[in-house]
Amino acid sequence: MLVRTRAPASPPAGPLALAAYEYERFLPAVKHVGELAKSHLARRAVRDGFDDAAFVDRTGRFTEATIWNLVFADGDAVVWPDAPMLVGTTMGILRRQLDRLGVPQRTRPVTRDDLPGFAGAAVLNSRTPGVPVSRIGPVRFPEAEEFLATLHRAYQAEPPVEV
Secondary structure, three states, rough: OOOOOOOOOOOOOOOOOEEEEEOOOOOOOOOOOOOOHHHHHHHHHHHHHHHHHHOOOOEEEEEEEEEOOEEEOOOOOEEEEOOOOOOOOOHHHHHHHHHHOOOOOOEOOHHHHHHHHOOOEEEEOOEEEEEEEEEEEEEEEEOHHHHHHHHHHHOOOOOOOOO
């Protein structure tokens, strides 16, 4: 057995530029290891001048990113992609607390054609409730400080649970 320790990793400050590649994880709703293709596409994204990769399924819907869930702002609501994906713990916290805070949310298919209509985009995972995304492929998003602040505020509103 090998055990490696180091200081906790900090999430990137962003904004991130994401390449969009067609890719579907096997059993997307189950967290598992052995995802060589995902790692390969992350490296390909960097080689192609991006920070990371987002994934589109065979029907053209965005699903998730390499180690991230995707989330968008449409100016009126928080938009979650409707596609097979791993619903992360942070995503669950945000959905629950955004509801509690009265922030409108929608879940709908998000395609490449939808991207220009969004007022912001972010990625999230267990390290952070939101890192801004500046672009996906050639589509640029405006700075969305209020959107990111709302995600962070919702995350902070989750009450601690004694284990």
